[in-house]
Amino acid sequence: MMEDDPEDRLPQELQTTLCSCDRAIRDVLAPFTSTIEAEPPPDTIYHYTDDNGLKGILQHGALWLTDIFSLNDPSELKHGIGIASGLIREIGCGDEIVAIFANRFAKIMNDSTENIANFFVCSFSKARDDLGQWRSYADDGRGYVLEFGADRLEQEFAKTAEGTRWVCSAFAVTYDDTKLAEIQRGMIQVVLPQIYALKTMGLEPEIWWSFLRILTLVLARGCVNASVFFKHPAYENECEYRFLQLHTSDDKLGGLRFRQCRCRLVRYMEFQWRELALDALKGIVSGPAADPVSAKQFAADCLKAFVPTESGLPISRSTVPYRGR
Numbered sequence: 341m342m343e344d345d346p347e348d349r350l351p352q353e354l355q356t357t358l359c360s361c362d363r364a365i366r367d368v369l370a371p372f373t374s375t376i377e378a379e380p381p382p383d384t385i386y387h388y389t390d391d392n393g394l395k396g397i398l399q400h401g402a403l404w405l406t407d408i409f410s411l412n413d414p415s416e417l418k419h420g421i422g423i424a425s426g427l428i429r430e431i432g433c434g435d436e437i438v439a440i441f442a443n444r445f446a447k448i449m450n451d452s453t454e455n456i457a458n459f460f461v462c463s464f465s466k467a468r469d470d471l472g473q474w475r476s477y478a479d480d481g482r483g484y485v486l487e488f489g490a491d492r493l494e495q496e497f498a499k500t501a502e503g504t505r506w507v508c509s510a511f512a513v514t515y516d517d518t519k520l521a522e523i524q525r526g527m528i529q530v531v532l533p534q535i536y537a538l539k540t541m542g543l544e545p546e547i548w549w550s551f552l553r554i555l556t557l558v559l560a561r562g563c564v565n566a567s568v569f570f571k572h573p574a575y576e577n578e579c580e581y582r583f584l585q586l587h588t589s590d591d592k593l594g595g596l597r598f599r600q601c602r603c604r605l606v607r608y609m610e611f612q613w614r615e616l617a618l619d620a621l622k623g624i625v626s627g628p629a630a631d632p633v634s635a636k637q638f639a640a641d642c643l644k645a646f647v648p649t650e651s652g653l654p655i656s657r658s659t660v661p662y663r664g665r
Contacts, residue, residue: 354551358558361530365562368526372519376511376569381490384622385464385581388477391638394484394624398646401614404599405460405585407607408568412476413575417459420567421449423517424524424559431528432535441535444556449563456564458587460609464488466512466579471660473578474627481629481664484639487622488613490581496616497583507586514569515576527562531555585609614647621647623654629664632657 350358389397397403408416415422425446432438465473474481494510501508514520534555538548568584587593598605613620624643626635636655643651 350547350551350554354547357534358551358554361534361555362558362562364530365527365558366565368530369523369562369566372523372566372569376514377509379512381494381510382466382512382581383490384468385466385488385490385493386468386625387462387464387486387488388473388483389486390477390479390483394486394639395642395646397486398614398642401612401646402610403462403583403613405462405583405609405611408459408461410601410606411461411463413571415572417564417567418449419572420520420524420570421560421563423521424528424563424567425449427521427525428528431525432532435536437535437538438532441531441552441556444553445560448556448560455589456561457589458591458593459568460585460587460607462583462611463578464490464581464583466581467577468625469658469660470577470579471628471662474629474658474660474662478627481627481658481660481662482635483627483630484635485625485627485658487625489620489622492620493613493617494583496613496620497611499616500611501585505588505591508584509586510581510583511569513571513575513578513580513582515571515573517570517573520566520570523566524563527559527566531559583611585611618647618650621650621653623656626655626657628658628660628662630657 387397387403425442428438428442428445432442467473468485468487471481474483478484490510497510498508535552538552541548543551568586571580593609595609597608597610599608600606624639626632626639636657639655640651643653643655
């Protein structure tokens with residue numbers, strides 16, 4: 341369990357209860373994740389970037405998996421946690437112990453969400469030619485899209501976790517707050533009976549608080565694990581297909597790298613796609629605001645210089661009517 345004080349200080353009955361809650365919370369999420377995992381990947385996924393990104397991805401053969409808390413969406417994970425906090429207060433309205441639990445949950449989520457685990461994400465899209473993503477991620481339409489065969493890339497990405505402590509997965513992001521709330525409501529319903537039961541147990545205050553704290557962390561972990569599959573509905577147009585590398589909070593993070601972004605260091609990991617799945621690259625698309633001749637030539641030059649065996653890949657142009665700013 342995620343707890344600073346040794347869990348074995350609790351009576352065996354309470355330890356068993358915590359383990360049962362942890363399993364039950366995972367069982368609540370399992371049907372959703374099973375559905376996600378059963379969905380076949382799209383034929384092609386698309387990675388939007390600028391000209392420097394295109395050059396770097398081809399030259400160094402790596403895709404970056406960025407710390408989830410440094411992505412473009414500032415509400416990553418926190419959006420889902422906010423829904424869970426609201427649900428706890430709604431479901432347990434009027435109960436003093438549940439109110440204490442809800443406040444502790446909100447505080448832990450506000451103060452410690454980034455310490456529960458290490459999430460690294462590489463974002464693709466199922467949309468090949470989306471104006472919003474050209475503007476946001478591809479130099480206001482002057483950049484590029486790299487086209488990858490999803491199944492091939494995903495297979496090799498999954499293999500990078502073999503023999504390690506981390507987990508790799510790939511899935512389509514869901515933008516349905518109602519579904520996320522349904523999952524989290526089920527998780528909350530697992531822990532509420534245990535909170536109510538505290539009133540009848542006659543526990544010493546130290547034991548009472550330790551149990552409540554660990555139970556809060558158990559629920560927090562479940563809600564975070566659910567939230568990683570979801571994003572705010574405002575981002576639905578991006579049709580994100582996410583490659584996720586999940587490390588435990590105590591993982592030493594071998595291979596961790598840093599890059600500078602707006603006067604701060606951003607953590608990231610690398611996925612060596614060129615070494616493992618060169619044949620997954622299917623083509624390059626230049627943006628709608630780029631000069632068609634020079635943009636195509638730059639892409640061709642990058643392929644010739646850094647991936648000569650793939651210099652014959654198709655290089656096309658966006659069909660979106662956009663001049664750029």
